[in-house]
Amino acid sequence: MQVDQPLHTPAKKNCTYKVDGRPDGEGYLNKNDSQYGIIVIQEWWGLNESMVKTTDKLAQKGFQCISPDIYRGKVAQNREEAGHLLSGLDWEGAVRDIEGAAKHLKELGCTKVGVTGFCMGGALAIASISFSNQIDASAPFYGVCDLNTFKLENINGPIYGHFGEKDEMKGFSSPDDAQRLVDAGKKAGKDVTVKVWPGVGHAFMNQDRPEAYNVETAQQALDEVTTWFRKVFTQ
Helix, strand or coil: CCCCHHHCCECCCCEEEEECCEEEEEEEEECCCCCEEEEEECCCCCCEHHHHHHHHHHHCCCCEEEEECCCCCCCCCCHHHHHHHHHCCCHHHHHHHHHHHHHHHHHCCCCEEEEEEECHHHHHHHHHHHHCCCCCEEEEECCCCCCCCCCHHHCCCCEEEEEECCCCCCCCCCHHHHHHHHHHHHHHCCCEEEEEECCCCCCCCCCCCCCCCCHHHHHHHHHHHHHHHHHHHCC
16 A cells, blocks of 8 residues: 555654653644644554644644654654564553653643554543543544553543444444443443444545545544534533
8 A cells, every 4th residue: 555755754843851760751842822732643654744644733733732652753654664563562661651741731731631542542542531531531543452452440530432343343443332431431430422423434534545445534533523622621
């Protein structure tokens, strides 16, 4: 499959932040005067220029946004490399990096911080709210982590997941996995809801994956998620 260059171009990182038990993290930060922050977690490709575009779109909705470099300097050049990076991911290290990004946003004046992410980043958006009490809400896109390792009993805020009706990645992001997330939330007694967007498959939010991107659904989902974050943060 041919993919566009922004997926393979490393982002121009512009911030560093402290991470408990690990070297300082780096990332891309869109800073403004908002009191609300969103952490935006990369797909399996890495922190690339495509993720910078998505982070900026969210910031334009009135949030301070940071996209942490989960792979710490590596960006995949093809699907094989991406799969290798994902299979070797240190999940505990990743959620510590995300917690560090949350603390950094709070140091910049954010009173509430949410997390979103896509594919691998969606799974990490769930894992990180399970791991860290620094995160107030999570809106994962098409990805579910190991719920035995990152238990929903530990979350301190709501989860609103987004999935594609035609996503065929069973065991990770299919509609069945969306339901599995909801069922686990009910069992844990937590506020976990999902929306399965009709007519779209995996990666429907990625503007640099033309074979998957759905511009209308992506805009609606962006509007819905940012409205949801703002509602949660102001309750």
